[in-house]
Amino acid sequence: MTDHHGTPVVTGIVTAVVGFSSSFVVVLAGLAAVGATPDQAASGILALCVTLALGMLWLALRHRSPFALAWSTPGAALLLSTGAATGGWAAAVGAFVVAGVLILLTGLVPALGDLIARIPTSLARAMLAGVLVPICLEPVIGLADSPAYVGPVVLAWLVMHRVSRRWAVPVSLAVAVVVVLVTAGSSVDTADLVPSLTWTTPHWTLPAVVSIGIPLYIVTMASQNVPGVAVTASYGYTVPWREAMTVTGLGTLVGAPFGGHAINLAAITAAMTAGPMAGPDRARRWVASASAAVCYLVLALGCAALAALVAAAPGGVMQAAAGLALLGTLGSSLAGALADEHEREAAAVCFLVAASGITVLGVGAAFWALVAGLVLRPLLGASRRVSSPR
Template sequence: MSQPETAQQATAPHEGTPVSAGIVTAVVGSSSSFVVVLAGLTAVGASPAQSASGLLTLLVSQALGMLWLAVRHRTPITLAWSTPGAALLVSTGAVTGGWAAAVGAFIVTGVLIVLTGLIPALGDLIARIPTSLARAMLAGVLLPICLEPVTGLADSPAYVGPVVLAWVVMHRISRRWAVPVSLVVALVVVLVSAGSSISSSDLVPTLTWTTPHWTVSAVVSIAIPLYIVTMASQNVPGVAVMSSYGYQVPWRETMTVTGIGTLIGAPFGGHAINLAAITAAMTAGPTAGADRSRRWTAVVAAAATYLILALACGALTALVAAAPGDVMQAAAGLALLGTLAASLAGALADEDGREAAVVCFVVAASGVSILGIGAAFWALLAGLVLRPLLSVARR
């Protein structure tokens, strides 16, 4: 759900209590990117009801997975939905076979995550993908979304202006709350402008089943890039954040839990769950209390809060669907600016592979679709092919 960040950046300098840390973790984690998730599911063909079902499924599945792992291992293991994965869906758009094919791709992603835990060689294969290319692909996927606040401000200043202003002001006060507050302002704008058009029947969250369908283009355009982005941008940084606080993640079991959660949740609209990064730091660091052996209870509090927040999925989806102008797209772009910055920094950090990373970034940002396969796949392929060639040329 959240972009990779160091533990020191993600936590406050003072100690707190596990319960308060868990509640803040859930509120910040969900409010910071739920609009991105809804935009991603909608982009690949989900109806408002299916999008609401997907958001509900993600919240419940990650909460249950967190409870299992935290209580079983007495370790503050926090899970999240894949925010970079949702951004990938936005850039991919509709695929051959429609929403049912997207659901089939989510299932394939879940299978791959499970296999990563069971087959070490698969994890090693993912680890061999240069970090700079994975970050460049993600940055290219994010760029069009992060341009939305700019275009929205130009096209609909009355709607988007308050959202951008709230984000800027809160950055001066508390960076952690900048995105949640800007999203609250966006929802207020929607309520003021379109509140009467929202039906009360839309406010009740329900699960909506979709029978999966598999197409080659959906698997290649969605499943493979979604798996790579989730592993490289969420699971690996999540392990690193936990390690920075002295906690060891049970890798095989965690991949099995998140993979099965993704598998079960896919027919109901959930695209992927994974280890968290920033929210992992919030429950594993000093904000979750001085006693390291009791910080796992912060995860229990976070899971309980996620389950409560799940009741609001219908209302949130109805508000997003009723949003005027570009207000919610702008809010999503603001939510992903930090991830874009971190991705660009990681993509360009390796001087030897910089040109290949730039090519990967440009192809991903182009949004091209060739043979029915989206830009993210072609971007990664181009980067992998050109990296050794350009590295030799530099020498």
């Protein structure tokens, strides 16, 4: 008989490597966009790795079920599109704290979870798609401006899509790192590559809370936590909703002063730890989650080095890699946003406002996109239903 006992452990390692490598550049870029220095961004990645690993270990060991956690990649994309917060980096950290409080309250106050569930899926996905558009354009811009640097990254992504789609993004990121080492290796700051946590005292400003904190909470809930529950349930496991929101909310709160923006239930990698890839014995698949958690702690040791590489990257290489990493999310978001023809126009308006990057009254485009969609949805949807032939 074949021994499958090692399978969950290997699956957990693969889960962590894929989850980390496919989006760490998005997180670093997002934190930098809202004002973090390279040291603060590296601290943020470290805080995210530690908090999600500890949360995943708690849930896996307590429930003996393969529950997976991750950082909020859509949330990082939101930060990247929002730009510098009113009040600087400390105000962005304050917005992260607000998002953590809201996630925690979602677990403690059922009415808040019900309110999030009432946000139309089409609008939440349209908002996310609009946020992603400028980022996903980076490979196109990079190929035109710096083909020698960006070309190998895009080529690696295309080739790996033919071989294994799961590894397309990690391999393209590995190629991007090689390009950076070859072209800018001597300019990489190696003064201090030891990972460390950098404390930032949170500061709260209304524009930062409205343009970062609230949209970060909504996009994390709608694009990560809710799908994460659905994916895990599809493999026969019931997520303890209140406890999961408490764990991720507390994790976000603890990590925020060190630069972590948000952690949440995993959606994509949840299928790896909960599915057949983690072995035929369903009772042992929780080992994959525990293994992934330990691997995240190991990967955290490289955060400072990765931040130094990203800071030294030439010619839009890392921006292009981030755009490629988010192409799949953009496609699925657009498909979900436009699926219902009765809500299509409102979703399109929401998408366009989010993609515009406007700032009104100090508040970013993501918030106004959701407002526009919610206001226009009953008007445009109703008129479409009236005009539609029976």
